[in-house]
Amino acid sequence: MDELEGFYAAALARCPGMGGSRVRALCEALGGGRAAWTAEAEAWREAVPKLPERAVQSALAMRREQPDYPEQLAELCLQKEIRLITIWQSEYPIILKEIFEPPAVLYVRGTPVGDALRCALVGARQMTGYGEAVATELGEKLAAAGLTVVSGGARGIDTCSHKGALRSARAGHGRTVAVLGCGVDVAYPASNRRLFEAILETGGALVSEYVPGTQPLPAFFPARNRIIAGLAQGTVVVEAAQRSGSLITAELALSSGRDVYAVPGSIFSPKSEGCHKLLQQGAKLVQRPADVLEDFGLAEPPASHRSRELPPEQQRVWQVLSFEHPLTLDEIVESLPDGEVSTLAFTLLQMEMEGLVQENERHAYRRMDRQ
Numbered sequence: 007m008d009e010l011e012g013f014y015a016a017a018l019a020r021c022p023g024m025g026g027s028r029v030r031a032l033c034e035a036l037g038g039g040r041a042a043w044t045a046e047a048e049a050w051r052e053a054v055p056k057l058p059e060r061a062v063q064s065a066l067a068m069r070r071e072q073p074d075y076p077e078q079l080a081e082l083c084l085q086k087e088i089r090l091i092t093i094w095q096s097e098y099p100i101i102l103k104e105i106f107e108p109p110a111v112l113y114v115r116g117t118p119v120g121d122a123l124r125c126a127l128v129g130a131r132q133m134t135g136y137g138e139a140v141a142t143e144l145g146e147k148l149a150a151a152g153l154t155v156v157s158g159g160a161r162g163i164d165t166c167s168h169k170g171a172l173r174s175a176r177a178g179h180g181r182t183v184a185v186l187g188c189g190v191d192v193a194y195p196a197s198n199r200r201l202f203e204a205i206l207e208t209g210g211a212l213v214s215e216y217v218p219g220t221q222p223l224p225a226f227f228p229a230r231n232r233i234i235a236g237l238a239q240g241t242v243v244v245e246a247a248q249r250s251g252s253l254i255t256a257e258l259a260l261s262s263g264r265d266v267y268a269v270p271g272s273i274f275s276p277k278s279e280g281c282h283k284l285l286q287q288g289a290k291l292v293q294r295p296a297d298v299l300e301d302f303g304l305a306e307p308p309a310s311h312r313s314r315e316l317p318p319e320q321q322r323v324w325q326v327l328s329f330e331h332p333l334t335l336d337e338i339v340e341s342l343p344d345g346e347v348s349t350l351a352f353t354l355l356q357m358e359m360e361g362l363v364q365e366n367e368r369h370a371y372r373r374m375d376r377q
Contacts, residue, residue, distance in 0.1 A: 012092040013076040013083075014039030016111045020217055021068055023061030028054055029110040030093055039092075043069065043076060082218055086191050089114040105236035105262045109215035115190045116211035119183060119237065123302055124154040126234050126259070128252045129163025129244035130277050135331045137245035137277060138166050138366060140269050142374075144242060145170025147295035149180025150307040156238050158230060159184035159202065159212070161195055161367065163244045163252075168201055173361070173374075175208035179307075182210045185234045187226035189218040197367070213237075231255040240265035240301060242292060246280030253280045256289070265301060267292045319353050320362070324373065327363060332370035 018039070019029045032042040035053035042050075047062050068075060083090055091097045091112045099119050102108050112119070125148050129137055145155050145167040155171035157164040164184075171182035182205055186194065190212040193199035202212055215233065216226065231254050235241050241259040243266070246252035256266045268289040271278025285291055292298060296306040316324055326341040327333060338354075339347050354371060357363045363371050 010076055010080055011039040012090045012095075012111060013080045014043035015092055016079060016090060016217065017043055017068065017076045018065060019110050019215075021061060021064040023058045023064060026093070026107050026110040026215075028057060028061065032057075033094075033110075039076075079217065083113070086218055087115065088190055088218055089118060091118060099237055101239070102233065102236045105232055105258070107232070108236065109233065111215065113190050113214050113216070113218060114211050116206040117181070117209050119211055119213060122154050123152065123304075124156050124183070124238040125298060125302070126156040126238035126241040126255065127163065127167035127244060128157060128231075128234065128241065128255050129167075129246055130250065130252065131160055131162035131164075132277075133162040133166070133245050134271075134275065134277055135370075135372070136271060137163055137269075138332065139330045139372060141166035141244045142170040142364070144244070144269075144292075144295055144298070145182070146173045147307060148298060149174035149182065150177075151180070151295070151299050151302075151304040153180055153299075153302065153304070154210075155180065155182040156234055157182070157184060158227075158234055159186050159194075159198060161197070165198060165201060165367075167244075168205060169364070171210075172201075172204050172208055175210065181208060183237065184210070184212050185230055185237065186212060186214045186222075187216075187230040188214065188222040189216050189220040190214045191218045192221060194222045227251055228254055232258045235259035235264060236262060238264065240267060240298060242267040242269065242298060243281050243284060243289075244269045245271060245275075245277040246284075247276055248279045248283065250280055253284070256284055265290065267298055269293075316362075319349065320357055323350070323353055323357065324362065327371060327373045329373045329375065332366050332368070332372040334368070334370045338371065 015029055015033050018024050031054045033039050036042045036045050093110050097118045099121055141163045149155050149171035157167040168182050174180050188194045235255050235258040241256055243252050243256050259266050266289045268281040268284040269292045299306050326338055364374050365371055
């Protein structure tokens with residue numbers, strides 16, 4: 007195959023109105039990406055009778071204004087170590103082809119997605135401490151059992167799901183994939199730049215249908231959600247309001263015949279209303295990782311336990327901390343003897359480096375296991 011074939015298809019896919027199915031139809035009808043890119047407008051109209059005129063005109067304009075765009079895109083991807091995978095290649099996930107409007111091309115940084123057992127974890131950006139604890143534990147335990155954890159790289163539940171999975175990935179179990187609503191070379195949110203680097207370092211991947219350099223726009227995220235749901239055999243919603251992108255992801259998973267799971271929460275929490283709605287509609291209730299893993303034919307990994315006694319100063323901090331409810335420095339200070347307050351920051355740093363505690367975006371700390 008011509009090494010530039012995919013980039014001609016990618017050039018067409020960038021044109022407004024040229025959805026994945028239309029790009030696929032043009033390339034298959036006209037003999038490949040290069041042939042489709044260079045064809046006359048009338049050939050496009052004949053190949054795809056319902057092709058919108060705005061798509062035709064936008065493609066003509068791009069070809070006229072940037073005739074070397076496919077070659078320039080190929081060079082850009084080479085420079086940034088970004089892999090382009092088309093829907094015709096074996097590396098393209100078979101399961102993703104089954105959704106409505108699968109992307110004709112994927113841009114991938116890291117290890118190509120391939121075909122593997124994958125589970126999506128999604129939820130609220132503005133999460134509670136409960137949601138943070140659940141997402142982190144699910145991410146870690148699902149990855150430890152060998153699953154690839156898929157999420158959207160956003161703040162909140164997405165970030166915790168990735169971080170949990172990374173704990174297992176660093177130990178050689180599972181991996182995590184972030185599907186972005188921007189280019190794979192764009193760190194959004196910027197606070198997750200280090201997270202994305204860690205995903206790549208542990209054999210994971212960043213995936214997007216948007217060309218490198220594309221900045222995030224609100225309209226991109228619902229489209230991104232179909233890829234999250236499409237890559238996974240099952241989708242778990244940890245926390246979600248009545249109207250949220252997470253519910254859109256769940257609905258897309260259902261429409262593709264995938265399993266949907268929901269984590270129950272407090273009946274007084276608006277963050278759990280979406281999950282409860284899913285449960286009323288027949289989603290499987292998740293109380294522990296095994297509730298998901300059994301559907302994948304996998305066993306839950308043994309519970310982690312501290313293998314050694316902690317030094318006295320760490321033990322006292324450990325007893326103050328909670329698995330479910332992160333505590334700020336001030337809240338921890340209130341429960342410690344006066345003499346240990348001055349060394350608290352150092353003690354917490356030691357415990358964080360040893361994987362005993364985790365600091366969240368609000369600079370609050372929680373235990374990393376329930377024991």
